Amino acid sequence: MTDLKDTLKKLISLPGLSGYEAPAREVIAAAWQPLVDEISVSPMGSLHGFRRGTGPEPRPSILLAAHMDAIGLMITGFQDGLLRFTEIGGVDPRILPGLRVTVHGRRNLPAVVVQPPDYLLDPTQRGKSVAMEHLFIDTGLEEDEVNQLVSIGDLASFAQEPLELSGRTIVGHSLDNRISVAAITYCLQELQHMLHAWDVWAVATVQEEETMGGGFTSPFKIDPTVAVAIDVTFAKGPGANDWRTVGLCKGPTLAWGPNAHPYIHKKFLDVADQLEIPYQKEFAPRHTGTDAYAMQVTASGYPTMVIGIPLRYMHTPVEMIAMKDMERAGRLLAETIVRLEVDFMEKITWDEVKDEE
Amino acid sequence: MKNEEILSQIPEIGEGQIKLLETLSNAVSVSGDEGEVRAIVMEALKELADDVRVDALGNVLVTKKAKVENPIRVMIAAHMDEVGFMLVDDEGEGLFKFEIVGGIDNRQLVGKPVLVGKDKLPGVIGAKPIHLTTADERKNPIPLENLRIDVGPGNSKKCKVGDRATFATRFETWGPSLVGKALDDRLGVATLIELLKHTPGNIELLAAFTVQEENGLRGARVAAYSMHPDVAFVLDSTPANDLPVWDEEENARYNVRLNHGPAIYRLDAATLSDPRLINLLTDTGDELGIPYQYRQPGKGGTDAGAIHKQRGGIPSVSISVPGRYAHTAVLIARREDWKNTLALVYATLCKISKDLFLADR
DSSP states (O other): OHHHHHHHHHHTTSOOBTTOOHHHHHHHHHHHGGGOSEEEEOTTSOEEEEEOOSSOSSOOEEEEEEEOOBOEEEEEEEETTEEEEEEESOOOGGGOTTOEEEEESSSEEEEEEEOOOGGGSOGGGTTSOOOGGGOEEEOSSOHHHHHHHOOTTOEEEEOOOOEEETTTEEEETTHHHHHHHHHHHHHHHHHTTSOOSSEEEEEEESOTTTTOHHHHHHHHHHOOSEEEEEEEEEBOBTTBOSTTOBOTTSOOEEEESTTSOHHHHHHHHHHHHHHTOOOEEEEOSSOOSSHHHHHTTSTTOOOEEEEEEEEESTTSTTEEEEHHHHHHHHHHHHHHHHTOOTTTGGGOOGGGOOOOO | OOHHHHHHHOOOOOHHHHHHHHHHHHSOOBTTOOHHHHHHHHHHHTTTOSEEEEOTTOOEEEEEOOSSSSOEEEEEEEEOOBOEEEEEEEOSTTEEEEEEESOOOGGGTTTEEEEETTTTEEEEEOOOOGGGSOHHHHHSOOOGGGOOEEOOTTOGGGSOTTOEEEEOOOOEEETTEEEESOHHHHHHHHHHHHHHHSOOTTEEEEEEEESOGGGTSHHHHHHHHHHOOSEEEEEEEEEOOOSOOTTSSOOOOOSOOTTSOOEEOSBOSSOBOOHHHHHHHHHHHHHHTOOOEEOOSOSOOOTHHHHTTSTTOOOEEEEEEEEESTTSSOEEEEHHHHHHHHHHHHHHHHHOOGGGGGSOO
């Protein structure tokens, strides 16, 4: 599946910040086009790919949602040829000094986030992690040119190029959550040579990092039987080793908690066990911080589930994932979908569900 | 030589020079491991100099004879090394603890891609996800002991403890700017190579491409001893610190300013420059209309700190290309400042002679 790796690398070389997802959406639409029967764009900008099932009408349907938006920065002001900025999505200011970005002005400008020397900073910032409002973006251009090319509200995206590290790991920005878009694509490729009774909606949602606007709206039109969010989860790594973290390259995660319908959870678990697809449990005692949180309460509510892909260094420009985890997630989705019988939902009774382990 | 003649002979900064600077900037030469830059320098020096040798520490020492009898012997030094890292502990699964070589603010490390070892294996310095941090935690820098270089699981055999690493920044030009890592002091190295290609005939040029500057000016110290020059010029890059001040008052405490020409040192933490050399530089700049600026007296230092106290004392001065954000992943300098640095040093060399010593310091 080298073409999928290429698509992924293309996806994580694009901006597509929350609210401005078009560059990512175009690449995803091109990748999904041959794998779905219909493709459309929602009023919010989410991409909806529809793949018809083989069951009798009215067919149940499963919605697979992965958000395609990325975190980044937005320009707020000018000072002596340098730019002030704020964040789109959650950005730890400690990743910012020295960060390579692209400022999307009248043309794309390469630039870097810079930290003034301590003695020029507010005394409260000296020797500390410098708050975002005290940092600048430097384009290397002279003041008059900067003022001409850049406006307040222009976006700045992370410019880190994709890297292939060993262990078939990929490093780059916005792997949260474009690796999950890749997992859905992998699933669609698998389904090409499988029979599935249910309809499948592949959805690349918008604005997850800011408002969950895509997650709240896409299920309304689609009205699926089951909605599954595929999103990244915390891989163990430097500074991250507690119960909230899972192993990198140890398989996708199955979420357990209020955003996961216990019966849907069990279905994925059973399929993974049956096919010996490695997986990990993710315990999410409150909300999952994924589109499932939104989709669950759209309209009159939907049964939801969250499949996680372990990712190290989340919300940094050097997010790291293992391709193996993405492939396993894609395969688990496909194998579960083909095992959804037409009357699957009728068999769900809350009493039957047993807590595992 | 007449001023008009000097002006007509000043070497240019063209695409070839930018290309060489790019090659030098992208090379990895952390203090104590300067081999890659040394090889680039040696290649560039082929057929340029009368005598090229590599000393016990790895300095490249070049002698270029004068075209006159009994010339003044001028040492010009530029350091080949850069700040970086050494892997010091293998924790398995591609994760390495590392130490900093030279001065790098911890706050500049997080989220950076790096190159590790001779094979330039890609790696990254990541950070704990923001979601798992507290607001208080985010106010404090991540201490070095909590950071790791990560080359990916299963890659441990391709790099090992003891390997050097540095920022993976690739050189670029952005409008009027030169942008890259280690331009402190690859700008100096590239300038010195140009001076070897275009050496005024009135001097014996003793060019020292030094090692371990960032580790305590150690290469320059021994280079100055063995070269035994009459005077020394040191070419470096100094942090501009010309950004706005937090309270929006005028920044009167900049170190130097971009676009204001080469920075001449009077006083830094290690050296009081020889006023005869300072005056020669500024008189030359004034006469020929080459812009220059004084670096504000203060902290920091260059190879001059080691050179001027060598043997019985060597009159020395430093000239820097101003650069923003030295010792981070990205340094930004202006091409125009580099051009004027080369011009000022070249013109000054045309004018220097032993008459300099007619006056006592």
